[in-house]
Amino acid sequence: xxxxxxxxxxxxxxxxxxxxxxxxxxxxxxxxxxxxxxxxxxxxxxxxxxxxxxxxxxxxxxxxxxxxxxxxxxxxxxxxxxxxxxxxxxxxxxxxxxxxxxxxxxxxxxxxxxxxxxxxxxxxxxxxxxxxxxxxxxxxxxxxxxxxxxxxxxxxxxxxxxxxxxxxxxxxxxxxxxxxxxxxxxxxxxxxxxxxxxxxxxxxxxxxxxxxxxxxxxxxxxxxxxxxxxxxxxxxxxxxxxxxxxxxxxxxxxxxxxxxxxxxxxxxxxxxxxxxxxxxxxxxxxxxxxxxxxxxxxxxxxxxxxxxxxxxxxxxxxxxxxxxxxxxxxxxxxxxxxxxxxxxxxxxxxxxxxxxxxxxxxxxxxxxxxxxxxxxxxxxxxxxxxxxxxxxxxxxxxxxxxxxxxxxxxxxxxxxxxxxxxxxxxxxxxxxxxxxxxxxxxxxxxxxxxxxxxxxxxxxxxxxxxxxxxxxxxxxxxxxxxxxxxxxxxxxxxxxxxxxxxxxxxxxxxxxxxxxxxxxxxxxxxxxxxxxxxxxxxxxxxxxxxxxxxxxxxxxxxxxxxxxxxxxxxxxxxxxxxxxxxxxxxxxxxxxxxxxxxxxxxxxxxxxxxxxxxxxxxxxxxxxxxxxxxxxxxxxxxxxxxxxxxxxxxxxxxxxxxxxxxxxxxxxxxxxxxxxxxxxxxxxxxxx
Numbered sequence: 147x148x149x150x151x152x153x154x155x156x157x158x159x160x161x162x163x164x165x166x167x168x169x170x171x172x173x174x175x176x177x178x179x180x181x182x183x184x185x186x187x188x189x190x191x192x193x194x195x196x197x198x199x200x201x202x203x204x205x206x207x208x209x210x211x212x213x214x215x216x217x218x219x220x221x222x223x224x225x226x227x228x229x230x231x232x233x234x235x236x237x238x239x240x241x242x243x244x245x246x247x248x249x250x251x252x253x254x255x256x257x258x259x260x261x262x263x264x265x266x267x268x269x270x271x272x273x274x275x276x277x278x279x280x281x282x283x284x285x286x287x288x289x290x291x292x293x294x295x296x297x298x299x300x301x302x303x304x305x306x307x308x309x310x311x312x313x314x315x316x317x318x319x320x321x322x323x324x325x326x327x328x329x330x331x332x333x334x335x336x337x338x339x340x341x342x343x344x345x346x347x348x349x350x351x352x353x354x355x356x357x358x359x360x361x362x363x364x365x366x367x368x369x370x371x372x373x374x375x376x377x378x379x380x381x382x383x384x385x386x387x388x389x390x391x392x393x394x395x396x397x398x399x400x401x402x403x404x405x406x407x408x409x410x411x412x413x414x415x416x417x418x419x420x421x422x423x424x425x426x427x428x429x430x431x432x433x434x435x436x437x438x439x440x441x442x443x444x445x446x447x448x449x450x451x452x453x454x455x456x457x458x459x460x461x462x463x464x465x466x467x468x469x470x471x472x473x474x475x476x477x478x479x480x481x482x483x484x485x486x487x488x489x490x491x492x493x494x495x496x497x498x499x500x501x502x503x504x505x506x507x508x509x510x511x512x513x514x515x516x517x518x519x520x521x522x523x524x525x526x527x528x529x530x531x532x533x534x535x536x537x538x539x540x541x542x543x544x545x546x547x548x549x550x551x552x553x554x555x556x557x558x559x560x561x562x563x564x565x566x567x568x569x570x571x572x573x574x575x576x577x578x579x580x581x582x583x584x585x586x587x588x589x590x591x592x593x594x595x596x597x598x599x600x601x602x603x604x605x606x607x608x609x610x611x612x613x614x615x616x617x618x619x620x621x622x623x624x625x626x627x628x629x630x631x632x633x634x635x636x637x638x639x640x641x642x643x644x645x646x647x648x649x650x651x652x653x654x655x656x657x658x659x660x661x662x663x664x665x666x667x668x669x670x671x672x673x674x675x676x677x678x679x680x681x682x683x684x685x686x687x688x689x690x691x692x693x694x695x696x697x698x699x700x701x702x703x704x705x706x707x708x709x710x711x712x713x714x715x716x717x718x719x720x721x722x723x724x725x726x727x728x729x730x731x732x733x734x735x736x737x738x739x740x741x742x743x744x745x746x747x748x749x750x751x752x753x754x755x756x757x758x759x760x761x762x763x764x765x766x767x768x769x770x771x772x773x774x775x776x777x778x779x780x781x782x783x784x785x786x787x788x789x790x791x792x793x794x795x796x797x798x799x800x801x802x803x804x805x806x807x808x809x810x811x812x813x814x815x816x817x818x819x820x821x822x823x824x825x826x827x828x829x830x831x832x833x834x
Contacts, residue, residue, distance in 0.1 A: 175415075175416040175420035175421075176416070176444070177412055177415070177416075177423065177424040177444070177445070177446055177447055177448045178443075178444035178445075178447070178448060178473070180420070180421070180422070180423045180424070180448045182423050182448065182475075184323060185323065185324075185423070185509075187555065187560075188218075188509070188555055188560075189504075189509060189510070189511075189551040189552075189554065189555040189559060189560060190218045190219040190255070190509065190510040190511070190512075191216070191217060191218060191219070191500075191510075191511050191512075191544060191547050191548035191551055192212065192217040192218055192219040192220045192221075192254065192511075192512050192513070192548075193212070193217065193220055193221075193484075193512055193513040193514075193515065193516035193529075193530060193544070194220070194221045194222075194224070194480070194481055194512050194513065194514050194515045194516065195208070195220045195221070195222050195515070195516045195517075196222070196224075196225065196226065196515070196516075196517075196519075197222065197241075197242070197245045198226050198229045199517065199519065199520070200517065202244075204535065205245060205248065206248065207535070208516060208517065208531070209248050209249060209252050209254070210252075211531070211537055211541060212252065212254060212516070213252040213253070213254070214545075215541055215542075215544060215545040215548060216545055216548035216549055216552070217254055217544070217548060218253070218254060218255060218548065219254060219255045219256070219257065219323070219510060219512060220249060220254055220255075220256055220257070220512065220516070221256070221257040221259060221326070221427075221480055221481075221512050222242075222245065222249075222256055222257070222258065222259065223242075223258050223259035223260065223261055223312070223326075224259035224261050224326070224329040224427070225261055225264070225291075225329060226261045227261045227262070227264070227265060227266045227269075227308065228266035228267070228268070229241075229242075230242070230261070230308065230311075230312065231266070231308055231311075232266075232268075233268055234268055234269070234272055234304070235307075237311050239311075239312075239315050242316075243315075246316060246319050246321045246322070247321075249321045250319070250320050250321035254321070255321060255322075255323040256319075256321045256322050256323060257322075257323065257324045257325070257326055257425060257480065257512075258312065258313075258316055258322045258324070258325050258326070258422075259325070259326040259327070259329060259426075259427070260305070260308060260309045260312055260313075260325065260326065260327050260328070260411055261308075261328075261329065262296070262305040262308065262309075262327060262328035262331075262407070262411065263291075263292050263294060263296070263328045263329055263330065263331060263333075263334065264288065264291045264292050264293070264294055265288070265294040265301060265304075265305075267288065269294075269300075269301065269304055270287070270288050270294075272300075273298065273300035273301065273304070275295065275298040275299075275300055275301075275339060275341045276294055276295050276298040276300060276301040277293075277295065277337075277339070278293045278294070278295060278334070278335050278337045279337050279338045279339040279342075280338060281336070281338045281381070281383050281384060281385055283338065286335075291523070292330065292333050292334045292335075293334065293335065294334055295334070295337040295339065295341075295342065296328070296331070296334060296403065296404065296407045297337070297341075297342060297345055297400075297403040297407075298341060302406075302407060302410060305328070305407070305411065306410050306411060306413075306414055309327075309411045309414040309415070310414050310418060313325065313414060313415060313418040313419045313422075314418055317415075317418055317419025317421075317422060318419070322422065323422075324422055324423045324424070324425040324448075324449075325415055325419065325422045325423075325424055325425070326424070326425055326426040326427055326451070326480065327408055327411045327412070327424065327426045327446065328407065328408065328411070328426065329426075329427050330427060330428070330429040330432070330453070331404055331407070331408065331426070331428060331429065331437070332404055332428065332429040332430050332431075332432040332434075332435055332436045332437045333429050333432035333434050333435070334434060334435060335434045335435065336384040336396070336400060336434070336435055338381050342381065343379075343380075343381050345399075345403075346379070346381055346396075346399050347376055347379045349399050349402070350376075350379060350395070351376060353395075357373060357374070357375055357376060360373060360379075361373055363391060363395075363668040363670075364389070364391045364392055364395075364668075365389070365391055365668075365670060368389070371389075381396070382395070382396040383582065383584075384396055384435075384582060385582055385583065386581070386582030386583035386584035387582065387583065387584020387585060387586070388581075388582060388584060389586075390578055390581055390586070390588060390669045390670075391668050391669045391670060393577065393578075393581055393582060393669075394574065394577055394578050394668070394669040397435075397436070397573075397574075397577040398438075398574070400435045400436075400437065401436070401437040401438045401442075401573070404435070404437035405437060405438070405442045405445060405446070408426070408445070408446035409445050409446050411446075412424055412445070412446045423448035423449060424446055424447055424448045425447070425448060425449045425451045425478050425480065426446070426447060426451060426480075427451055427452065427453055427480035427481060428447070428450075428451060428452060428469070429452075429453070430573070431465075431597075436573065437573075438573040438574065438618075439468075439469070439471070439573070440468070440471055440571060440572075440573060440616075440617060440618035440621060440622075441573070441618050441620065441621045442621075443471045443472075443473070444473070447473075448475070449473070449475050449476065449477065449478050449509070450469035450470045450471060450473055450475075450477045450478070451469065451477065451478040451479070451480045451510075452465065452466070452469045452477070452478075452479065452480065452481075453479075453480065453481035453482075453514065454466070454479040454481065454482050454483060454499070454503070454508075455481070455483050455486065456483060456499055456502075459502065459608075459782070459784060459797040460601060460604070460605055460608050461601060462499075462502065462506075463502075463506050463604070463608055463784075464600070464601050464604050464608075464616060466503070466506040466507070466508060467506060467507075467565075467569075467604075467613075467614060467615055467616045468571060468616040470506075470507055470615065470616075471615070471616070471617055471618075471622060472615065472617045472621070472622025472623065474562065474563070474564065476507050476508055476509035476510075476560040476561065476562075477503075477506070477507050477508045477509065478508070478509055478510040478512075479503060479508055479510055479511050479512060480510070480512055481512060481514040481515075482496070482499070482500070482503075482511045482512050482513050482514060483495070483496055483499055483513075483514070484496055484513040484514060484515070484528075484529060484530055484540055484544070485518075485527065485528030485529060485540065486527060486528070487524070487526060487527045488526055488527075489528065490528045490538075491528060491538075491540050492828075493539065493543065494543070494826075494827070494828040494829075495828055496513070496540065496543055496544065496547070497543055497546060497547050497828070497830070498795060498796070498797065498828035498829070498830065500547050500551075501793065501795045501830045502784060502795050502797060504554065504559050504560070504561070504793065505561075505784055505785070505786045505793060505795060507560065507561045507562075507613075508560065509560035511547065513529065513530055513540070513544055514527075514529070515527070515529040515530075516529055516530050516531060517529050517530070517531040517535070518531060518532055518533045520533060530544060550814065553813075554832075557788070557789060557791060557813070557832070558788040558789035558791070559788065561786075561788060564615070564626050564627070565612075565613035565614050565615045565627070566612065566613065566614075566627065566628045566629065566771075566772075566773050566774075567607055567612060567613070567614040567615070567627060567628065567629045567630075567631065567773065568614065568615045568616075568617050568619070568622075568624055568627040568629070568630045568631070569600060569603050569604050569614050569615065569616045569617070569631050569633065570617065570618070570619045570630060570631065570632040570633070570635055570642075571600050571616050571617065571618060572618055572635065572636075572637055572642075573618075574637050574639075575596060575634065575635065575636045575637045576596045576597065578636060578637055578665065578669050579592050579596045579634070579636055580596065592634075592636070592661060593713075594634075594661075594711065594713075594754055596634055596636075599633050599634045599659075599661075599754060599755040599756075600616075600633050600634070600755070602633065602755045602756050602757045602760065603631045603633035603659070603755045603757075603760055604616070605757040605760075605761070606757055606760055606761040606764050606765065607764070608784075609761075609781075610765070610775045610776055611775070611776025611777050611778075611779060611784065611785050611786060612773060612774075612775060612776055613786075614631075615627070618642075619632070619642050619645050619646060619649075620639065620641035620642035620645055621641075624645060624646075624649050624654070625649060625652065625654070627654070628655070628771045628772060628773055629654075629655050629656075629657065629764075629767060629771055629773065630646070630649065630654060630655070630656045630657070631656075631657045631658075631760075631764070632646075632656065632657065632658040632659065632662055633659050633662075633755035633760075634659060634660070634661040634662060634754065634755055635658060635659075635661075635662040635663060636661055636662065636663075636664050636665055637665050637666070637667065637669065638662070638663035638664075638665070638666070638672075638677065638678050638679050638680065639666065639667040640667070640679070643663075643678075643679035643680055646680060646683065647680065647683055647743075649746065650683055650743045650744055650746035650747065650748050651743065651744030651745065651746060652744065652745060652746065653744070653745035653746045654746045655746055655747045655748075655749070655767065655771060656683075656746070656747070656748050656749065657749045657750075657751065657760075657763065657764065657767075658677065658680075658684065658748070658749070658750055658751070659750075659751045659753065659754065659755045659760070660688075660691070660713060660714065660715045660751065660752055660753050660754050660755075661713075661754060661755075662677055663676060663677030663678045663679060663680050664676060664677075664678065665678070666678060666679075675687040675689075676688050676689055677750075680748070681720075682743070683741070683743045683748045684722060684739070684741050684743075684748040684750050685719060685720055685721035685722035685739070685741030685742075685743070685748070686717050686718055686719045686720055686721075686722045686739055686741070686750060687717075687718045687720060688715045688716065688717050688718065688750075688752065689716075689718075690715070690716040691713065691714065691715045691716065692713075692714060692716070693712040693713050693714075694712040694714060694728075694731060695712070696712075696730070697709055697710065697712065698711070698712060698714055698728060698731075698737075698753055698759070699728065699729040699730055700726045700727065700728050700729055700737040700738070700759070701726060701727070701729060702725075702726045702737075702738065702762050702763065702766075703762060703766060705762065706729065707758060707759060707762055708758060709753060709756050709758050709759045710756045710757075710758050711753065711754040711756050713753060713754045714728060714731070714735070714737075714752050714753050715752040715753070716735045716752070717735065717736040717739055717750065717752050719736065719739055721741055722739035722740060722741035722748075722750070723739060723740050723741065724736040724738075724739055725737075725738040725739060725740050725749075726738040728752075735752065736752060737751070737752055737753065737759075738750070738751055738752070738763060739752075749763070751763060777792050777794070778805070779794065779804055780802050780803070780804065782796060782797050782798035782802060783795065783796050783797070783798075783802050783804055783825065784797060785804075790834065791813065791832055791833065791834040792832070792833050792834075793830070793831075793832045794823060794825060794830065794831045794832075794833070795829075795830050796825035796826070796827065796828060796829045796830070797828075798827060798828075799827045799828065800827050801824065801825060801826050801827055801829070802824075802825045802829075803822055803823070803824055803825070804822070804823040804825060805821065805822055805823075806819065806820075806821055806822065806823055806833065808821070809821060810833040810834055811833070811834055812831045812832060812833055813832040813833075813834055814830060814831055814832050815831070819831070819833055
């Protein structure tokens with residue numbers, strides 16, 4: 147595909163493609179731009195399936211069960227590298243040919259996973275550079291899954307060779323409809339081998355150019371830590387201790403290594419099987435390492451995809467919308483809750499979460515896992531088929547989901563479109579605000595949890611049944627959003643500040659909270675007025691901050707509102723208008739300011755992100771910004787109106803009553819409904 151055609155497709159699809167990625171490979175089939183006519187407008191229900199655990203007779207019986215249940219898709223290949231390549235360069239594919247052929251005969255489509263994680267034993271034996279070395283220098287053999295250093299060049303060479311062989315063999319197989327890479331990438335531990343040290347040092351050299359620039363970026367004059375030359379660079383300790391600047395760069399390094407590993411495999415797809423979309427089961431928030439998904443998703447993903455194991459509904463919605471990022475496409479649950487670790491399952495719960503997924507732009511629901519495992523670390527993680535091969539009641543539940551979704555997919559699902567609101571989220575801010583153990587005043591200053599604060603900004607929209615994207619404002623275009631909310635945007639780099647400045651100048655509305663725009667790209671505090679790079683946009687400066695002895699209170703729209711976090715900043719307006727003040731604090735400092743900048747408006751909340759204070763402020767903007775509140779529902783019930791029909795989902799384990807503006811008919815049950823809709827626990831209804 148030429149550069150001209152890429153640009154034309156991006157214009158039609160509304161996708162922002164970084165110029166650097168287009169220039170690097172203008173004729174490649176960029177994953178975000180792969181046309182998907184066989185997937186669009188369809189819903190898929192099925193399971194993750196590991197045929198390496200099953201005999202030929204069991205495989206035939208399993209596929210028969212899937213077909214009777216109406217399954218339309220499975221995900222296969224993951225976690226099975228040494229089944230495809232038992233020794234280096236010796237590929238055995240015939241056994242998988244037979245499974246794919248049987249799936250195709252049953253009408254079941256396949257996501258083909260290139261199983262780059264975990265690596266097989268022979269790779270570690272032949273290439274010890276792929277071993278994990280702890281920060282104390284101890285070699286760790288691959289005793290646990292994903293203990294592989296994916297930055298090692300020999301590892302990368304072998305995994306791309308595996309991808310080449312698999313996609314050459316099956317890239318045009320009629321059953322294969324998509325490809326995925328490296329299950330749960332982001333979850334491998336950091337490694338501290340000599341090879342990693344060398345690669346990290348070279349990464350720093352490329353990033354900073356000179357040792358003087360590195361010393362400046364790392365503030366090495368503090369505590370007599372100046373670095374004399376590149377040979378003197380040490381790997382920062384990911385588990386602590388260490389200063390903020392080094393820890394931030396360590397996370398950036400591993401993030402870029404992870405993204406590079408994904409894009410190298412995707413380059414094979416683009417060359418060998420360009421028609422296939424890339425739909426990988428990713429884990430960017432993994433605690434071991436993670437990676438910056440929101441600044442890179444369109445380089446290796448056609449659809450956002452994840453393992454969906456929800457706890458609370460708010461957190462589940464936030465996670466799904468983050469994995470959708472700025473894409474116009476739906477989200478795929480490449481792993482979907484069925485039972486769980488030590489949890490056999492609860493009748494109706496998977497069906498409820500499937501309908502919840504429909505509301506949050508999801509398209510594909512693949513149960514983890516089809517058969518309960520007899521051995522290994524997950525033998526007590528319960529799938530659809532019992533350990534003695536008897537189909538459990540969960541097969542019937544997924545059969546019901548599949549049957550209902552065949553009808554639902556004609557009624558406006560999977561959902562399309564752009565939400566009216568965007569929540570700004572930054573992996574770099576999260577890394578910086580969660581430093582490793584050791585002496586660090588960051589923990590004394592930022593005493594909250596960044597992810598929880600981002601969810602607090604998301605919460606009012608969630609409660610109001612309003613869609614809100616979760617994006618990095620420096621990566622995804624924001625002009626189409628009616629409102630952008632920036633909770634604790636601690637790191638404000640030049641691209642992010644430029645995007646926000648341009649958005650407000652052109653007429654956009656931004657709401658930013660306390661803790662924002664304090665540090666530059668290095669992680670050091672700005673030596674210019676705060677909020678850094680945006681003080682003029684918000685028409686104020688803020689330096690002083692305090693923590694109130696009692697809960698924060700402010701009067702807004704004639705109501706007294708009480709907060710939940712005592713942190714507040716003392717704003718010094720310089721053109722901004724004071725909209726509300728804190729009650730009971732010395733000198734009644736401004737709580738909310740608003741500033742006209744260009745054609746738009748920049749609003750600042752001088753407190754930590756918290757739903758109690760943000761909710762009234764955000765809701766006050768709905769009318770003038772044209773943000774339509776969704777259906778009114780009680781706590782625990784989520785709803786959206788799609789093509790004139792309203793889908794209600796009760797996420798709670800107790801019944802709920804919903805007051806309707808008028809009666810109608812439930813398309814799922816066929817029943818007439820009056821002014822009150824009674825939803826059973828985990829119940830759903832679609833009213834027209």
